[in-house]
Amino acid sequence: MGLIGGSYAKALRRLGVKKIIGVDTDGKVLRQAQEQAVIDEALCGAGPGLQAADVVICSVYPASTLDFVKSAVPFLKSDVLITDATGIKGSLPEDVQRLLTGRMEFIAGHPMAGRQGSGLGMSQAEIFDGANYIVVPAAFNSSGAIEWLSSFAGAIGCGQVVQVDAVEHDRIIAYTSNLPHALAVALINSASYNENTKYFIAGSFRDGTRVADINPYLWSDLFLANRENVLQELAAFSQQLERWREALTVADAQALQEMMREAAVKRKDLY
Amino acid sequence: MGLIGGSYAKALRRLGVKKIIGVDTDGKVLRQAQEQAVIDEALCGAGPGLQAADVVICSVYPASTLDFVKSAVPFLKSDVLITDATGIKGSLPEDVQRLLTGRMEFIAGHPMAGRQGSGLGMSQAEIFDGANYIVVPAAFNSSGAIEWLSSFAGAIGCGQVVQVDAVEHDRIIAYTSNLPHALAVALINSASYNENTKYFIAGSFRDGTRVADINPYLWSDLFLANRENVLQELAAFSQQLERWREALTVADAQALQEMMREAAVKRKDLY
Incomplete structure (x- = not known):
């Protein structure tokens, strides 16, 4: 629920998404997000509450994505779709997918959007408006996941959506x-x-x-x-x-x- | 009457200055400026029309300031105040002052303002709003000229006005x-x-x-x-x-x- 996670939540709210669950280790930020109706439910970490999620958007520090996904897997739907907002990909897509079970799928991508500063207070849905969105498919990705992320990017307000592999x-x-x-x-x-x-x-x-x-x-x-x-x-x-x-x-x-x-x-x- | 000269003229118009004389070698630009009421009179170069000017603002290429002033001196009021908008000063202040006669005075300065592109079409009074203005006094300048340029900068909309010598x-x-x-x-x-x-x-x-x-x-x-x-x-x-x-x-x-x-x-x- 930082700058980027908060902005996703606000864009989802604007889009009319039914249920938005915010996850953060900082209880104060979660209370704020709930009070401002940015999220419907708050989780202070991976737990049974994640079972309700059809889609998970990891907006954490690059080094923390793997840790979070590892802790979340036992609670996730067997066909959950996971994506991220990390600006550098490296071997992250393969590393995350390796942790998943059943029909869970990780599809990497991120908006070319941001703001100075950090934190929920700086977040806003408008950072996505007209921004480029990059979808980074890996060999293991289904066409369904690639298409979903592309249309999701458009739905939250992004302009051009491009696809490119992780190395490029x-x-x-x-x-x-x-x-x-x-x-x-x-x-x-x-x-x-x-x-x-x-x-x-x-x-x-x-x-x-x-x-x-x-x-x-x-x-x-x-x-x-x-x-x-x-x-x-x-x-x-x-x-x-x-x-x-x-x-x-x-x-x-x-x-x-x-x-x-x-x-x-x-x-x-x-x- | 380019990007900067046109912007000065528009800012002077906004300020309610009585008579604005535009000088340019391009007759088409001068006609445009007159049609748009950016200027009251047009001169296609130095000539008797300059006699009416209390203040002359040179907004030409750095290399052209000296040539213009040289050609203008015979027509100028004996106590005219001349300033410029050149981003680099070098020995320009002394070089210009050396050309002047009587009580004519050159006081160097420029706004920290600009826009991409060039030409009258890109000019606008608003480029000055809140911009820094730098006054560059030389040893020969009177306190009256320095004060005049400083208050002029404020009048056309600039924010902070600073003074510094040409070398610095x-x-x-x-x-x-x-x-x-x-x-x-x-x-x-x-x-x-x-x-x-x-x-x-x-x-x-x-x-x-x-x-x-x-x-x-x-x-x-x-x-x-x-x-x-x-x-x-x-x-x-x-x-x-x-x-x-x-x-x-x-x-x-x-x-x-x-x-x-x-x-x-x-x-x-x-x-």
């Missing part, structure tokens, strides 16, 4: 998500930052550092789970910085303009 | 403006970008590349006018990327979390 997923996300977060942190951590910086910034610095305020525990997990890919992206990015360094060193206006023209075309194409 | 200004702007623009261009120009990238992006990539679509001619001027400082900022930024590379290489969760905690504190402090 993690490689792409290193560029489109991990790298921009690292750059934002690096930009604001520069030795040039000081207490007067704020009087000299405009939109470019504001936007470039927006995601510099992220949950360090969640994100160190994500970065480490994908570190080989992220290191490659840092190298590819550094090659671009080297283009800048060279063009500036020799005062090459043509080269600078060429980089900016290339970027402008790509940026327009994004939308 | 350019050093700071290399970090707070030039660097974020270079990073945005570098991020989208990475070899990892391809036609499917758009399906895997979220807010972090969107924000990190927002200013990747900029006017290449204007910005190559700005970057080259400030290249020593920008090169230093690229070096300082690369040191941060090196921290990332080292932490990821040895899978140091503590180091990653420390960088993110440091960034989160700074980011919160910006607002």
Whole structure:
């Protein structure tokens, strides 16, 4: 029932889902979620209450998904569908599926959505609106599960839904998500930052550092789970910085303009 | 009468200024500005029409300010106040002042405001609302001119107004403006970008590349006018990327979390 789990619950509520069970180890958060009618029932961990679930959405730290599923399996319906919201997949799909029994199935995926900060208080259904949703099927997945997650993504408000395998997923996300977060942190951590910086910034610095305020525990997990890919992206990015360094060193206006023209075309194409 | 000049004219209109004279070499743009009542009079270059101006705001490419002022001086009031909107100052203040006669005075400054794209069509008074405005006094400036520009900035809607000398200004702007623009261009120009990238992006990539679509001619001027400082900022930024590379290489969760905690504190402090 954190930022992402809370947002799922609110989106499910908006969708008119009959029964939403919130699971969290923090009783205070569960009471809050119930008082705000975000959830119908509260569970402080795996237990018999999970028997009622047709679908389980794991929105926990990447390292905790396996532990939670392991503890939940004895209580789950024999044909339950489990999905997650983890930004890096690695061997998670196979690892989770291996824990399951009967006709239980795990189908991996996640929205390309988030917010600064953390916790139920920051959650909102609107984070899904128009966001990309990535479905990450594994060899063991049924077409039914893949289709279900794709249509679920649309139902909670997401825009484009794409499918990609786990290896390719993690490689792409290193560029489109991990790298921009690292750059934002690096930009604001520069030795040039000081207490007067704020009087000299405009939109470019504001936007470039927006995601510099992220949950360090969640994100160190994500970065480490994908570190080989992220290191490659840092190298590819550094090659671009080297283009800048060279063009500036020799005062090459043509080269600078060429980089900016290339970027402008790509940026327009994004939308 | 481009993006910035047009925005000044619209902000002056909003403020209720009596007479706004637009100057541009492009007759079509001038007609447009007049039809839209953005300006009251149009001049296709320096000429007797400038005699009416109490204040002149030069919103041209950095390299063109001197040429325009040189051609305008014979027509200007003997106590005219001239200011600019140039993002990099260098020796511009002294160079312009040297061209002036009588009690004419040049006071440098600019808003920390802008938009993607270029041209009158993209201009709007609202770009100033709440933006920082930097006043860059030189040794020759009168306190009257400095005070005038500061209160003018507030009148057109800007928030915080700060004063800093030209050398310090350019050093700071290399970090707070030039660097974020270079990073945005570098991020989208990475070899990892391809036609499917758009399906895997979220807010972090969107924000990190927002200013990747900029006017290449204007910005190559700005970057080259400030290249020593920008090169230093690229070096300082690369040191941060090196921290990332080292932490990821040895899978140091503590180091990653420390960088993110440091960034989160700074980011919160910006607002």
